[in-house]
Amino acid sequence: MIVTIVxxxxxxxxxxxxxxxxxxxxxxSIQEKGNLRFDFLQDKNDPCKFTLYxxxxxxxxxxxxxxTPHYKKWKETVENFxxxxxxxxxxxxxxxxxxxLWK
Amino acid sequence: MIVTIVxxxxxxxxxxxxxxxxxxxxxxSIQEKGNLRFDFLQDKNDPCKFTLYxxxxxxxxxxxxxxTPHYKKWKETVENFxxxxxxxxxxxxxxxxxxxLWK
Numbered sequence: 001m002i003v004t005i006v007x008x009x010x011x012x013x014x015x016x017x018x019x020x021x022x023x024x025x026x027x028x029s030i031q032e033k034g035n036l037r038f039d040f041l042q043d044k045n046d047p048c049k050f051t052l053y054x055x056x057x058x059x060x061x062x063x064x065x066x067x068t069p070h071y072k073k074w075k076e077t078v079e080n081f082x083x084x085x086x087x088x089x090x091x092x093x094x095x096x097x098x099x100x101l102w103k
Numbered sequence: 104m105i106v107t108i109v110x111x112x113x114x115x116x117x118x119x120x121x122x123x124x125x126x127x128x129x130x131x132s133i134q135e136k137g138n139l140r141f142d143f144l145q146d147k148n149d150p151c152k153f154t155l156y157x158x159x160x161x162x163x164x165x166x167x168x169x170x171t172p173h174y175k176k177w178k179e180t181v182e183n184f185x186x187x188x189x190x191x192x193x194x195x196x197x198x199x200x201x202x203x204l205w206k
Contacts, residue, residue, distance in 0.1 A: 003144055005108070005154065019197060026198045041106055041194035051108065051194060053156065091144035091154060094122060095129045 001036065001093040001102065002062050006052040006086055014081035015048060021077045022050070028070035029054070034061025036102040048083065055093075055102060062090075104139065104196040104205065105165050109155040109189055117184035118151060124180045125153070131173035132157070137164025139205040151186065158196075158205060165193075 010018045022040055029038040036055040043049035056062040065071055096102065113121045125143055132141040139158035146152035159165040168174055199205065 002147075003142070003156075023198055030199075038198075039106070039196070040198040042197055044105075044193040044195055050197075053106075090147040092147055093142065094145055094153075095126055095141075095143040096133070 001099060002056050002059050003037075003091040003093060004052075004054045004056075004062060005089045005091065006054065007089075008050045008052070008078075008086045009083040010048045010050060010078075010081050011083045012048055018050070018078055018081045021074055021081075022052070025070055025074035028068070029065065032061070032065060032068065034058060034064065036099070057099065104202060105159050105162050106194040106196060107155075107157045107159075107165060108192045108194065109157065110192075111153045111155070111181075111189045112186040113151045113153060113181075113184050114186045115151055117181075121153070121181055121184045124177055124184075125155070128173055128177035131171070132168065135164070135168060135171065137161060137167065139202075160202065 008018070026038050026040045029035055034057040036057060037053060038055075039053040041051040041053065043051070054062070054065070056065065093102075111121070122145075129141050129143045132138055137160040139160060140156060141158075142156040144154040144156065146154070157165070157168070159168065
Protein backbone atom coordinates (compact mmCIF):
# COMPACT_ATOMS: atom_id res chain seq x y z
CA MET A 1 0.00 0.00 0.00
CA ILE A 2 1.07 3.56 -0.60
CA VAL A 3 -0.48 6.83 0.55
CA THR A 4 0.20 10.14 -1.16
CA ILE A 5 -0.73 13.29 0.73
CA VAL A 6 -1.10 16.16 -1.73
CA UNK A 7 -1.23 19.71 -0.36
CA UNK A 8 -2.65 22.42 -2.61
CA UNK A 9 -2.75 26.18 -2.06
CA UNK A 10 -5.42 27.85 -4.18
CA UNK A 11 -5.90 31.50 -5.18
CA UNK A 12 -9.03 32.76 -3.35
CA UNK A 13 -10.86 33.72 -6.53
CA UNK A 14 -10.56 30.16 -7.88
CA UNK A 15 -11.58 28.33 -4.69
CA UNK A 16 -15.07 27.31 -5.84
CA UNK A 17 -13.85 26.19 -9.26
CA UNK A 18 -11.06 24.18 -7.63
CA UNK A 19 -13.55 22.43 -5.33
CA UNK A 20 -15.81 21.60 -8.27
CA UNK A 21 -12.97 20.17 -10.40
CA UNK A 22 -11.55 18.18 -7.49
CA UNK A 23 -14.90 16.62 -6.53
CA UNK A 24 -15.12 15.38 -10.13
CA UNK A 25 -11.57 13.97 -9.87
CA UNK A 26 -12.47 12.34 -6.53
CA UNK A 27 -15.59 10.65 -7.99
CA UNK A 28 -13.60 9.16 -10.86
CA SER A 29 -10.52 8.26 -8.83
CA ILE A 30 -12.42 6.12 -6.30
CA GLN A 31 -13.60 3.99 -9.24
CA GLU A 32 -10.00 3.13 -10.25
CA LYS A 33 -8.81 -0.43 -9.81
CA GLY A 34 -6.31 -0.32 -6.98
CA ASN A 35 -7.63 2.83 -5.35
CA LEU A 36 -8.37 2.44 -1.64
CA ARG A 37 -9.19 6.02 -0.67
CA PHE A 38 -9.27 9.46 -2.23
CA ASP A 39 -10.31 11.87 0.52
CA PHE A 40 -10.66 15.56 -0.28
CA LEU A 41 -10.11 17.88 2.70
CA GLN A 42 -10.07 21.62 3.38
CA ASP A 43 -7.83 23.10 6.05
CA LYS A 44 -9.97 24.31 8.96
CA ASN A 45 -7.88 27.46 9.45
CA ASP A 46 -7.04 28.26 5.84
CA PRO A 47 -9.95 27.83 3.39
CA CYS A 48 -7.53 28.17 0.47
CA LYS A 49 -5.45 25.16 1.51
CA PHE A 50 -6.66 21.71 0.49
CA THR A 51 -5.38 18.19 1.00
CA LEU A 52 -5.91 15.05 -1.05
CA TYR A 53 -5.34 11.76 0.78
CA UNK A 54 -4.77 9.19 -1.96
CA UNK A 55 -4.34 5.56 -0.89
CA UNK A 56 -3.52 2.87 -3.46
CA UNK A 57 -2.90 -0.86 -3.24
CA UNK A 58 0.51 -0.54 -4.87
CA UNK A 59 3.01 1.90 -6.36
CA UNK A 60 1.89 0.71 -9.79
CA UNK A 61 -1.74 1.59 -9.04
CA UNK A 62 -0.67 5.02 -7.73
CA UNK A 63 1.35 5.62 -10.91
CA UNK A 64 -1.53 4.43 -13.12
CA UNK A 65 -3.71 7.18 -11.58
CA UNK A 66 -1.54 9.77 -13.33
CA UNK A 67 -2.34 8.22 -16.70
CA THR A 68 -6.11 8.42 -16.32
CA PRO A 69 -8.13 10.91 -18.39
CA HIS A 70 -9.75 12.36 -15.22
CA TYR A 71 -6.37 13.03 -13.57
CA LYS A 72 -5.03 14.69 -16.73
CA LYS A 73 -8.18 16.82 -17.01
CA TRP A 74 -7.96 17.83 -13.33
CA LYS A 75 -4.25 18.71 -13.61
CA GLU A 76 -4.87 20.93 -16.63
CA THR A 77 -8.01 22.53 -15.17
CA VAL A 78 -6.54 23.45 -11.78
CA GLU A 79 -3.05 24.48 -12.91
CA ASN A 80 -3.89 28.18 -12.97
CA PHE A 81 -5.93 28.00 -9.77
CA UNK A 82 -2.87 27.28 -7.61
CA UNK A 83 -1.17 30.01 -5.61
CA UNK A 84 2.04 27.97 -5.59
CA UNK A 85 3.17 24.53 -6.77
CA UNK A 86 1.39 21.68 -5.03
CA UNK A 87 3.29 19.28 -2.77
CA UNK A 88 2.95 15.49 -2.98
CA UNK A 89 4.32 13.41 -0.10
CA UNK A 90 4.48 9.62 -0.40
CA UNK A 91 4.10 7.34 2.60
CA UNK A 92 4.41 3.70 3.56
CA UNK A 93 1.57 2.29 5.65
CA UNK A 94 2.41 1.00 9.12
CA UNK A 95 -1.17 0.55 10.39
CA UNK A 96 -3.71 -0.74 9.68
CA UNK A 97 -1.57 -3.49 8.12
CA UNK A 98 -4.53 -5.49 6.82
CA UNK A 99 -5.54 -4.15 3.41
CA UNK A 100 -9.17 -5.24 3.97
CA LEU A 101 -9.44 -2.48 6.58
CA TRP A 102 -8.71 0.10 3.87
CA LYS A 103 -11.56 -0.99 1.59
CA MET B 104 -16.60 14.87 10.32
CA ILE B 105 -13.18 16.20 11.14
CA VAL B 106 -9.74 14.97 10.09
CA THR B 107 -6.57 15.80 11.99
CA ILE B 108 -3.28 15.20 10.23
CA VAL B 109 -0.52 14.91 12.81
CA UNK B 110 3.09 15.13 11.61
CA UNK B 111 5.79 13.80 13.94
CA UNK B 112 9.56 14.02 13.57
CA UNK B 113 11.34 11.36 15.66
CA UNK B 114 14.95 11.11 16.82
CA UNK B 115 16.55 8.18 14.91
CA UNK B 116 17.48 6.28 18.07
CA UNK B 117 13.84 6.24 19.22
CA UNK B 118 12.26 5.24 15.92
CA UNK B 119 11.46 1.63 16.83
CA UNK B 120 10.08 2.59 20.24
CA UNK B 121 7.95 5.30 18.64
CA UNK B 122 6.51 2.82 16.13
CA UNK B 123 5.71 0.35 18.93
CA UNK B 124 3.96 2.96 21.10
CA UNK B 125 2.02 4.36 18.16
CA UNK B 126 0.78 0.96 16.96
CA UNK B 127 -0.62 0.46 20.47
CA UNK B 128 -2.29 3.90 20.32
CA UNK B 129 -3.69 3.05 16.86
CA UNK B 130 -5.19 -0.25 18.08
CA UNK B 131 -6.97 1.46 20.96
CA SER B 132 -8.01 4.56 19.02
CA ILE B 133 -9.86 2.64 16.30
CA GLN B 134 -12.05 1.17 19.08
CA GLU B 135 -13.23 4.62 20.22
CA LYS B 136 -16.83 5.58 19.65
CA GLY B 137 -16.79 8.22 16.93
CA ASN B 138 -13.46 7.22 15.42
CA LEU B 139 -13.61 6.65 11.67
CA ARG B 140 -9.93 6.15 10.85
CA PHE B 141 -6.59 6.25 12.56
CA ASP B 142 -3.96 5.53 9.90
CA PHE B 143 -0.30 5.42 10.87
CA LEU B 144 2.11 6.29 8.05
CA GLN B 145 5.85 6.66 7.57
CA ASP B 146 7.29 9.15 5.08
CA LYS B 147 8.80 7.26 2.14
CA ASN B 148 11.80 9.60 1.92
CA ASP B 149 12.36 10.30 5.61
CA PRO B 150 12.04 7.24 7.88
CA CYS B 151 12.04 9.53 10.93
CA LYS B 152 8.94 11.42 9.82
CA PHE B 153 5.55 9.91 10.61
CA THR B 154 1.97 10.95 9.99
CA LEU B 155 -1.22 10.07 11.84
CA TYR B 156 -4.44 10.49 9.89
CA UNK B 157 -7.18 10.73 12.50
CA UNK B 158 -10.78 10.94 11.26
CA UNK B 159 -13.65 11.41 13.72
CA UNK B 160 -17.41 11.76 13.33
CA UNK B 161 -17.44 15.11 15.14
CA UNK B 162 -15.26 17.70 16.88
CA UNK B 163 -16.53 16.32 20.19
CA UNK B 164 -15.34 12.81 19.32
CA UNK B 165 -11.94 14.21 18.24
CA UNK B 166 -11.66 16.09 21.54
CA UNK B 167 -12.72 13.02 23.55
CA UNK B 168 -9.75 11.14 22.05
CA UNK B 169 -7.42 13.41 24.02
CA UNK B 170 -9.07 12.32 27.28
CA THR B 171 -8.56 8.59 26.74
CA PRO B 172 -6.00 6.67 28.83
CA HIS B 173 -4.30 5.33 25.67
CA TYR B 174 -3.81 8.83 24.22
CA LYS B 175 -2.41 10.12 27.51
CA LYS B 176 -0.07 7.15 27.76
CA TRP B 177 1.11 7.62 24.15
CA LYS B 178 1.68 11.36 24.64
CA GLU B 179 3.78 10.78 27.74
CA THR B 180 5.70 7.85 26.22
CA VAL B 181 6.67 9.55 22.97
CA GLU B 182 7.36 13.03 24.29
CA ASN B 183 11.10 12.49 24.51
CA PHE B 184 11.24 10.59 21.22
CA UNK B 185 10.40 13.67 19.17
CA UNK B 186 13.10 15.68 17.39
CA UNK B 187 10.80 18.73 17.41
CA UNK B 188 7.23 19.53 18.47
CA UNK B 189 4.62 17.64 16.50
CA UNK B 190 2.20 19.45 14.22
CA UNK B 191 -1.57 18.84 14.23
CA UNK B 192 -3.60 20.20 11.30
CA UNK B 193 -7.39 20.06 11.41
CA UNK B 194 -9.50 19.66 8.28
CA UNK B 195 -13.10 19.75 7.14
CA UNK B 196 -14.18 16.92 4.86
CA UNK B 197 -15.36 17.84 1.37
CA UNK B 198 -15.47 14.30 -0.08
CA UNK B 199 -16.59 11.64 0.44
CA UNK B 200 -19.56 13.50 1.95
CA UNK B 201 -21.41 10.34 2.99
CA UNK B 202 -20.16 9.24 6.42
CA UNK B 203 -20.95 5.59 5.63
CA LEU B 204 -18.05 5.65 3.15
CA TRP B 205 -15.67 6.43 6.03
CA LYS B 206 -16.64 3.41 8.10
